[in-house]
Amino acid sequence: MRLYTLSVFSQRMSVPLTLLGLLEREPSHGYDLKRDYDAFFGRGKPIPFGQVYATLARLARDGKAVAGDHEPGSGPDRKRYAITPEGVAEVETWLAEPVEPEPHLQTVLFAKVTLSLMLGRPAERYLDTQRAAHLRRMRELTDLKRTGGVVDGLLADHGLFHLEADLRWIDLTAARLSSLAEAVRS
Amino acid sequence: MPAEVLGRPGSRDPVIEARDVVKSFGPTPALRGASLSVAAGEILAVMGPSGSGKSTLLHCLAGILIPEGGEVHFAGRRVDTMGEAERSALRRERFGFVFQSGQLVPELTAEENVALPLLLGGARRAEALRDARGWLGRLGLDGLEERRSGELSGGQAQRVALARGLVACPEILFADEPTGSLDSLTGEHVMDLLAAASRDQGTTVVLVTHEARVAAYADREVVVRDGRVTALAQDPVGS
Numbered sequence: 001m002r003l004y005t006l007s008v009f010s011q012r013m014s015v016p017l018t019l020l021g022l023l024e025r026e027p028s029h030g031y032d033l034k035r036d037y038d039a040f041f042g043r044g045k046p047i048p049f050g051q052v053y054a055t056l057a058r059l060a061r062d063g064k065a066v067a068g069d070h071e072p073g074s075g076p077d078r079k080r081y082a083i084t085p086e087g088v089a090e091v092e093t094w095l096a097e098p099v100e101p102e103p104h105l106q107t108v109l110f111a112k113v114t115l116s117l118m119l120g121r122p123a124e125r126y127l128d129t130q131r132a133a134h135l136r137r138m139r140e141l142t143d144l145k146r147t148g149g150v151v152d153g154l155l156a157d158h159g160l161f162h163l164e165a166d167l168r169w170i171d172l173t174a175a176r177l178s179s180l181a182e183a184v185r186s
Numbered sequence: 187m188p189a190e191v192l193g194r195p196g197s198r199d200p201v202i203e204a205r206d207v208v209k210s211f212g213p214t215p216a217l218r219g220a221s222l223s224v225a226a227g228e229i230l231a232v233m234g235p236s237g238s239g240k241s242t243l244l245h246c247l248a249g250i251l252i253p254e255g256g257e258v259h260f261a262g263r264r265v266d267t268m269g270e271a272e273r274s275a276l277r278r279e280r281f282g283f284v285f286q287s288g289q290l291v292p293e294l295t296a297e298e299n300v301a302l303p304l305l306l307g308g309a310r311r312a313e314a315l316r317d318a319r320g321w322l323g324r325l326g327l328d329g330l331e332e333r334r335s336g337e338l339s340g341g342q343a344q345r346v347a348l349a350r351g352l353v354a355c356p357e358i359l360f361a362d363e364p365t366g367s368l369d370s371l372t373g374e375h376v377m378d379l380l381a382a383a384s385r386d387q388g389t390t391v392v393l394v395t396h397e398a399r400v401a402a403y404a405d406r407e408v409v410v411r412d413g414r415v416t417a418l419a420q421d422p423v424g425s
Contacts, residue, residue: 128409128416138402146378160399167398171235 014108015047016055017094020087021115023065027082030056040184041111056081064090091115095126098133101163109166113173117181127174134163134170201226201261201390202358204415207246208255209239216242217253218413224358229384229391231404232415240394240410241362247392248281248360249273261357278306282356282389284347284380286366290335296346297322297331303354321349325379341372348376352383359384362394370399377403 018041022033030052038046059065064087071078083091095116099108109130116123141156141163148156173180200223209217216239224230234240245251246258249265258265260280265273277283282303290299300318305311319331325345335343344364351359364380365373381403384391393404401407409416 131409132407135398135401135407138398139404142399142402160402164398175235 014111015051016059017091018111018115019052019055020059020064020083021091021095021119023059023081023083024088024091024119027068027080029078029080033081040114059087063087091119092121095121096129098130101130101134101137101166109170113177113180114184117177117184123177123181124174127170131167131170134167138163199226200224200259202247202392203259204243204247204256205259206256207243207253207258207266209242209246209251209253215413217246219256220246220410220413220415221256222247222408222415224390224392226357226390227385227388228406229381229393229404231401231407232392232394232410233396233398233401233407234410236396238410239413240396243410243415244360244362244392244394248283248358249276278303279354280357282351282354282359284344284351284359284361284364286363290338290343290346290350292335295332295334296327296338296342299335299346300349300353302350307354317353318349321353322346324383325349339372340368341376344368344372344376345379348380348383352387352389355387356389358390358392360392360394363396364393365395365397365400373397373400 019033019037022028022036028036030049033056034047034049034052037052041047056065056067060067060081063084065081065083068080068082071080095112099112112126113123115121116126138160141159144156145153203223205221207217207220208215218239220239220243222230222232222243232240232243242251246253246266247260249258249260249268253266256266260276265276268276290296291302294302297315297318300321301309301311301314304314304317309317322328322331325348327342327345327349330338330342330346333342335346338346344367348364351361359380361380365376368376377400380391380393383389391404393400395401
């Protein structure tokens, strides 16, 4: 059973993809990306400069971003990075795929919705896809309750309540997409 | 014909179907072209926010409300063009109903409430009460046959309502927020019984709910938004 598998892996994976998504808006310096990441996604836990530059270097190495020439001036890194078509495709794939339905994934969902709205992508469709994935998982857990023992049922309940909380958040977010879009694009 | 009637991909023929159904209450539109099909034996959850039109859609499917536009088909017949007497017979003989608050007849005992659809259908009283007692026992209500609704807990009353909805072996059970007035544990018990009993006798269920935990008992979900039906995506967008 995967009920208690936290999505730490997914959250770690979301940092490079979130930075890549921010690059899709416009070519940016590392410090611009850190500023925007901290403002929208950091929420009290700023991303270290070193992680931003290391991530950008990896994205460039993997062909998802390209670095421009050094620009004059002081500071840790004066290169402007731009997303490549491969990087755009990666962001699109990531946004469109539902996250594995499991507890504690709100950070990833939040990043996806916010980025989708920033980029003018169909956030409502992504939320619908996520809703369907959640309901599928809830159906599996409900079946498990029916066919399994009491302990399985208790574990399934834990997953069901968390998934239900996510779904309420998804419903509320879907109802507020217009105002959220205004907030993140302003 | 509507552009798309949402049913289960690759499913059996639909037993009941709404095509582009339009319904308003005064100046307020409730359904703006809702289309939906349900396969025989399927448990379908109709979800959506308050005021989205999901209960209105259920009432149109069940022949309780007559739509102003579109068509409702049941077992190959148009429901929306039937006269009141024919629709009443359809509801009595082939459909079952469970509502949020049970809506038991307060003057009748639990077993008389359950027997009511059979009695209205012309069954002999002794046989109807015998069948009713069988259903009460099946739903864990032994010993409560003589109680009236005011002497039952919310969960017990809802199980009596469920027994009444299923006693005549309906082809379709329409359930509108059947656990809406119950706590989580009691609601879960009612849904366990509803799903098991429906599957045992092959009853098709149209289940209106805003609760994901209730919808998880269904085979499939659709969402009603602004009076239209949307199927939830089964695959990632763009795949």
